[in-house]
Amino acid sequence: MNTPIPVIHYGLGPIGQAIGRTVAEEPRLVSVGAVDIDPHLQHHKLHEICDAELPELPIVGSLADVKAPEGAVVLQATVSRLSQARDQLMEAIARGYNVVSTCEELVWPWDDQPDLARELDEAARKGGVTLLGVGVNPGMVMDTLPALVARITSGVDAVYVARYVDVLERRIPLQEKMGLTKDPAWVQERLDRGQIGHVGLGASLQMLAAGLGWSLDVISIESEPIVATETLESGLGFIEPGLCKGIRQKAIGYIAGVPRITLELIMEAGVAGGGRDETIIDGDQALHMHLTGVHGDKATAALIVNQALHVQQMPPGLQTMLSAPLLPRRGQE
Template sequence: MKRYRVAHYGTGHTGTLVLRQLLARPDIELVGHLAHSPEKIGKDSGEIVGVDPVGVRAIGSFDEFCALDVDCVTYLATEFGREVDDVIDEMCRLLESGKNVVTTTFIRLVYPKSLPPDMLAKLEKACAAGQSAFMGTGIAPGFTTDALPVYLGSLCEAPRTVRVAERVLQGTYSDPLSFMALGFGTVPQGPTTDLPADVWTVHFEGALQMLADGYGWELGSINAYQDLALADKDYEFEAGAIPQGTVAAVRLRFDGVVDGEPRLRMSWVYTMPDEPGDAWSPVRPTGSKGRRFTHVDIDGTPSVSVQLELDGGELPGGGATATRALNAIKAVCNATPTVHSALDLVVTPQGVQTHKQGDSL
């Protein structure tokens, strides 16, 4: 098994999950670690994420980080509170220095063709200069809502419509930023259905564009809507309080218009309480311990219907996001030097422990 030399950047929620998994992987060697927080700089990377020391200490200099001799950088530094151009510039410096980059930062990067042309050109130029490859990935967008439905569509002779619906139970999530951004715990100032949601389109249009391109369809426009469901009692979560009568669940809906018809439909339901206070699909199956649910329905010949469930973790799907990013390292390190997406790079399981005789199946 080839062992890849990796430098890691970012120890927020998902970055910590990535680093903790990275340190346990037999196919990856941590060579360097960049941190912003003064209290983390100089500390052992293992200790920062709550495992045994590994002999690598976090540094605070981006110049020093760029000078490391590594195969790949796992870029998990957040874009929140930073200018997007500053994030892209950092990624370009890494690419220009000859390092491949895998990232879950800035979700539009999962499908670079949806980026503004000048931003995409900057990334492509950096890849060419450093003979390096780049891939943005994640769960949704990045796999369940776009790549997976494209793969499933390969089973259809004549797909007509694609519908993807997700439900994410966020009651375990402690970050107040997501809580506030979705308006949990607020009182609606008017209707609760069919509200315009254009402000969210920029975050999800890459997934719709990937889906359209994967099916060979021309995406004409995107119609965005938002629906709200109110709490039937008082709730208290680590991220914030939701009094009775305030927003407890939010559904974002996007229709991708192809040839004048909404042939691509995506929806995300975000809810704080586990018990459904709404009638939106998908619902949590009875007895399920999962916290993230995806339904993919393709009307075609033949029609295809798939249900996916992910369990546990503070942020549902966070562990899977981290694993997918690490599994992408091999594909990116062996890819053509340019900017990639899940439509042209297949990510497969890596670093899998050998099954031992006597282990149960």
């Protein structure tokens, strides 16, 4: 076996901990550093926080306090917003580290934040390192995977992707973000202000459009609470009828007035029919993909770790899951 790839854990909240547990099971990676800005976490060791067989590394407050070789891979699991991730990414680049990140807005920043994307791309290329944002959503089931499946048919008229998530199977902070047990009007107000809900459905829409070679004229994104009609038990207590049991988001991309891509994200307590991912591609062939078993947090941790195995071999710069090959060309490994 080759020498394991050194990785630095950056961000040790619930997702960072799940990444830690996944790294512990992956012999091709070795943890060499752990960072979190939360001073409370800095009293603990990496293996304690993750409850996993990992090296006994102190959790430090900054990348500057980590000793790792150039080319090490930072596993960033800190923030959803690219503006907040920027300084951490620039510091990683300056230290010669590659980055695989859960930052939702890094997955496809080219349409919403092109200046920031270009800045990071140029810095990474100059530094000879690669940045890659990935997650289950955005990053895989509603964009990369449908874009690959769409290559199977010609004459694509429309693409419909729906992801159904049972939030009862997910961590409590996510159940809070989905407004569980709250008054629907309260939830709608915060959805409208962008204070709760899922980050990244618009990014998935734009990423999928790019993968299809389409330029969308108009994008609409709507979010609404899903109201319970019977009492449900959740990680936040009972959800009485009339209260919020989840959130439905719908993003539609139009070309010349015609809806061409529709993404629907249904995240609710006790989703009817069970959690699943549906992709319908309406082209010369009518393709229908039905995928079950994708668990959001576990899947994001797995994608981060699996891409960490490959990021050193990708061409430098800001890559996306559309530009990142699954493997390097033979002879180029």
